[in-house]
Amino acid sequence: MKRNTLLQRLGKAAPPPAEVDLGLGNKVARKPGTRLINPDGSFNVVRRGHSVFSPYQNLVEMTWPRFLALTLLAYVLINLFFGGLFLIIGTESLSNVPQSDPFWQRALSAFFFSVQTFTTVGYGGMTPTGIGANALAAFVALFGWTALAIMTGLIYARFARPKRLILFSAHALVAPYAPGGKSLQFRIANRRDSHLINVNARVVLTWLENHTRRFAPLKLERDNVALFPLNWTIVHPINEESPMYHWSKDDYCQRHSELLITIDGYDETFAQAIHINNSYLHTELVWNARFQPMYFEREATTELHLDRISHYQAEEE
Structure with a gap:
């Protein structure tokens, strides 16, 4: 001065x-x-010309409503996919699923069996029979464990992220x-x-x-x-x-x-x-x-x- x-x-x-x-x-x-x-x-900068696929970063940084909605959507779509595979193999490979039931009811049974296998709940009302259904059920269970581990990591990262x-x-x-x-x-x-x-x-x-x-x-x-x-x-x-x-x-x-x-x-x-x-x-x-x-x-x-x-x-x- x-x-x-x-x-x-x-x-x-x-x-x-x-x-x-x-x-x-x-x-x-x-x-x-x-x-x-x-x-x-955040900085007022938008990157163009080079797309970087970073699903982990996007899932950690997105808002909670969007994250929960995307999680629910993925959960439903995954089980629809595996339920469809069980339906293709044939619902006769699933016990306690009457073949006389309408198609939509057997499709629902295949979907809910996929949900039970994916989450490893397994109430026991339906069980796979035959090599094809058992092999698919084993893969769905493994996929479910992996998905649970990924979701646990994502939720922890979101809570641990500096606010x-x-x-x-x-x-x-x-x-x-x-x-x-x-x-x-x-x-x-x-x-x-x-x-x-x-x-x-x-x-x-x-x-x-x-x-x-x-x-x-x-x-x-x-x-x-x-x-x-x-x-x-x-x-x-x-x-x-x-x-x-x-x-x-x-x-x-x-x-x-x-x-x-x-x-x-x-x-x-x-x-x-x-x-x-x-x-x-x-x-x-x-x-x-x-x-x-x-x-x-x-x-x-x-x-x-x-x-x-x-x-x-x-x-x-």
């Missing part, structure tokens, strides 16, 4: 903030309104700061009752300049907290050292700015590191406002109201 002041006294402009290399390059997201990081923390534990405020604020100053602020909190420690924050400002993407790190008032039981308001003072110092409200819009945020920490409860990305577009900035309190003292404890993380109050200009 002293160096900047000295340069100003000498009639020279202060040097621009050093750019950082986030691995994104300066040729991306040059279309106005395009963001680099999606609201869910998005950090809750972000819906907007970032340009708030009053110190006497006559202002700052950029946003708020985060742990959405679960788990122990997060050694939480670090990093904020980078990016904008378009002559159709080129520029990046500048923002110095934070505090970039680390050892313990994270409550909310944390992350503050960047907009002073002479800030790349935002001479920016007006219109500049944020005209330069199509975006705040890129990285949160790192360690979850003691699950013994795993966490890494979360987020961003705020210029349209998600609120000017001249302050966050309202979101935790209160109640008798011998403190209540943290997560539903108030985005509550703010406008200030008089």
